[in-house]
Amino acid sequence: MKIITCPINGPRPMQEFTYGGEFREMPNPAGTDDAQWASYVFHRGGEPAVKREWWYHIASGTWFIAERDNQSDQFIRTYLYAPAGEGK
């Protein structure tokens, strides 16, 4: 069982967490054509890379971002979400 380090609760077994999908910026719905919007909704990049992912610590209700290498399945780092321009 893997360990994920929650930025608030520290290292915990994976069963304490829920995966929240890849981190993606939503495009402006008004300025996006149908094909682009459908691509945003349905397409996910599965190529080997360091992915930014949402994870949720269930017991404390904490959302955070994890950078994970999906090839080696290593968590590189985790941090709380901060809107763009407000630092990490």
Next chain:
Amino acid sequence: MTTLTRSPVYHHLEKLAVTWGQIGDCPIALTVGPRDAEVSTFKRLALCDASALPKLGLKGPKAEAWLRVQEIPVPMAMFGVARLADGGVIVRVASNEFFLESGPAAETVPALAAKLKHEPGLHRLTRQDATFLVSGQRVHEALLQTCGIDLARQGVNAVIYTRVAGVSCAILPEQLSDQQAYRIWVDYTYADYLWEELHDIMHDLGGGIVGAGCFYLRLTVM
């Protein structure tokens, strides 16, 4: 006296030889079974229901300031804990949210609850958590059979949010009656399940159920 509120595990205690007391309008088991047996269970491995302790939550940008005005000690660290005047605890459960539980004197929380009204930036939250206390020489073995983290190595004066027997709980390690004890807060509707699991495991390890009087000597029979 009427008892309008009930612990979620009242029906388990009801079947035992319990001396009942009351906190507010909620019954609490003070002693369970003969004294000698209870003391030895308490030393070995004990499970206790203290859900009757009054609780309160408040949340919002003005929550901390309001608490200071009421002269409540406010823990600064996330999940940090401070002691209330009546022996209870206050926990910072989020940057702008607090959880309070009175001690057995049940003074601080009812007094605050009477004063606290909804206003912009300050929201009163109902808290209905069950409170279980576990302690005794074999408590760590019991916790190792239910928890995926090493509670024996966690810091003091902070609440740990984790899973116990598959259920999300908040756990506060503390010294009670000169024993290492763990206070487990769990959602009211999961409490019945968790009580049964803890009881089964602790029973296998030679433990059992004790009254809150083991932990809180000040409690008296109603």
Next chain:
Amino acid sequence: MSNRLAPQEGELINRSMPVSFRFEGRSYSGFLGDSITSALYAHDVRLLGRSFKYHRPRGVYSLAHHDANVMVEDAQRTNMRGDVTPIAPHLDVRAVNTTGGLEKDLLRFTGLFSKMMPVGFYYKCFHTPRKLFPFYESQLRKIAGLGRINPAAQAVATPKRYDFCDALVVGSGPAGLAAAIEAAERGLKVIVVDDMPYIGGSLRYQWHNDPAAKQTLDKLIDRARALNLDIRTSTEAAGCYGDLWIALIDSKCLTKLRANTLIVAAGAFEQPAVFHNNDVPGVMLASAAQRLMRLYGVRPFQRGVLLAANGDGYRAALDLHGAGVNVAAIADLRPDGEPTDLAQRAADAGIPIHRGHTVYEVAGAGGRVSAAALCRVDAQGHADAAHMIRIDCDGVAMSVGWAPNGGLLYQAGAKFTYDPAVEQFLPQRLPPGVFAAGRVNGVFDLHAQMEDGARAALAAAAYLSRYAGPVPPAVKHGGAAPSHPYPIFHHPKGKNFVDLDEDIHLMDFVNAVQEGYDNIELIKRYTTVGMGPTQGKLSNMNAVRILAKLTQQSIDQTGTTTSRPFYQPVPMRHLAGRRFHPHRVTPMHQWHEQAAAKFTLVGVWHRPEYYAQPGRTREDLILAEAKHVREKVGLIDVGTLGKIEVFGRDAVKMLERTYTGKFENLAVGKTRYCLALDESGVIIDDGVVARLGDDRYYVTATTSGVDYLFREMQRNAMLWKLDVGLVNVTGRYTGMNIAGPMSRQVLAGLTNVDLSAEGFPYLGVREGEVAGVPARLLRVGFVGELGYEVHVPAASGLAVWQALMQAGAAHGIAPFGVEAQRLLRLEKGHIIIIADTDALTNPIEAGVEWALGKDKPFYIGQRSLDIVRKQQLTRKLAGFAFPQGYAGGLPEECNLIIERGEMTGRITSIAKRSTVGPALGLAFVRPTQANPGTPIDIRLDSGEMVQAKIVATPFYDPEHARQKQ
């Protein structure tokens, strides 16, 4: 006859504590500390088991259950390993896989036909005609197999636990103990496990003919004791999973150990040589002979031959000699023999040494070695069968090499490469936090092993930042290789076994490669080498050597098979352990139990399905409960509903963006239906938004959907940068719905809230008291009658429920369950998310387009719905009903709707009886079928076709007059 030697220093048995037990129906005695195998062998019982396929006699081979020769069963348990199962007074066991007992096994002649059964034989012969396969299978299973499971065996409650440490040391031999001591002295919390029942590993029985070895072990154990080291014997590290999560198995339970570092000092498995009849009882690994002597004080044989390819063989020969065994010969595979002074010491002991020789075959009638034939080995490694030296003997011990016990290292992600200096695979790249020491690391000298252990511990401490000093470089092996590169010899009669578990001989590999299975993973599956109960502990290495030779590749090119958990078979009860199945109950649960409720699981909740009454059927009771609500008044526990508090300056923005409807114009004291979609426009949840104050909302959600919905709201509040407070109060508030024409009268006596139609109209929300408890009251219409949802703090739920039941008694109040509620809402045409919708249902199909707010700047799913609207609608949710008085078969949920032989839809909800009369329900149909009056053909489970008609919904009170009263 007894094979017991004089007491040995450090033996495991307690000779003052005799223990008797039964094996194959006969009584035997041994001593406390004996295993089944050692106790039987002490009585010269050499036939201890039968092989898997040919039922060949088998006996002591490794004495460490690295082989599966000795497997026994009793009434409760099967496939117990005799090598490590202690004898006990009431133990009564028999060998597995025999027909008519071990000695007279009726299948013992199967081996005579082995020539006719090469590998792949089963695959090739028993597939046609297909209808005979079940017969073939049952016959083959009788012949080839292991223990029988007793289906009547009692379940044993088994705990399961976690544990934690800084360093797990696997193996308590010299390397492991040295590592554990060093790590503990650096302040690490250390756990040592050893799968054997004693501390010391090989040092306990391989003394290297060095009297100081015993003192070395004693010193190590004394230091470990002084440090109060946590050493767990008879405990195996059975598997290594992500982030050093290690499964420890002992006799009691599975421990899920989280280790911060892992030090594997698990040693090496001694490997057998492959020659004709190398499985006859009496042929054994030299280490097994040493175990017999040192651990149990048992003489392995009277007169024996030692097949050696390393110094360990000479030491074993000297050990045997010292124990009074007549060592008739050492056959040394190496042309130049042993380079150290061990050769001279063996010669001094009078042991004849045959350099460049192998044991070519063993003669053994009746399951007992009677002679060994030695042959010269030529420069190509072939045995020269023309010149045989026959030596009468009753035992052969083999010391030809070692294979690392590296399973945990492989599982942790280590890479191994073959090192010709030791003729062994060695870990080359270890993952972070994982260390290896001792024989598994290619270190065979006793003092070097201890040095290597200490080095690994320092590296672990440094990894944990608990040690800042220098870590010495890894210890290298010096001298001759401890393993022979190819101790494998062809024989025209075969029976030169490579895998004893599966009865695979050398020729099977030749055949497999000829048939094209020339890759290690393929050959494993074709021959089944390494797939038996020991998972190839004694066969994988030889299989790799054979395949490399057959394919003319290097050992590294040939590679190894994947090493998977578990190290040894694990009892199912350990894996099952205590299982946690969390579930939730409402505060009124005890009341329901006393009222004879039948419960159903909804998500993780136990909910009353209906309330049982003697002599009445479930269907009758459900309909009666529903009718009671229509006619009088009922009370249902809706405590399981999701409940969320939303407050703060941006609360309404949060709701506007989360839900499809408009909430800006929702007045304080009012509620509104809310529908949530995902980004693709699919319905995920619904409920009611109640506005309690200017910036305070109380929102209900579906029982099973609220956790997901709440998480999404939390995340979106961050992404949208909203000043909003969100609290999931599902468990803090409980709820009950009092519904029916009399509900107002019942509630009126208990509350300070004005219940008049004007004071508290339909879709209103009020805060007040009910039965002295602070409550939130919502006027809802889910079941289509006048009704109030009463939400109160959980701890007061039971008191309020009881007060309502008491106050309602005069009006005939009755509880109703979730099935009656499903019927009542179905009559109103209300959908239930996930029952009437699926993972692709959009609001247009579901007929809830009315819940989509117009002119909204944004809500989740809105943009996708724009696209959906442009596409042709493929299905539509519609009501259907059977005619009044219809008496034919009725569909179940998910039965298909067929139009001209084509599936056009399915039933999503069905009420076979309803308060309005006919059977009715909801179904997905083609949009062209959705107009009222259209007949639809439904195929029942039986295949029968029945016809219903599409009907406009609601089926009941289409004006909604009753709930608005």
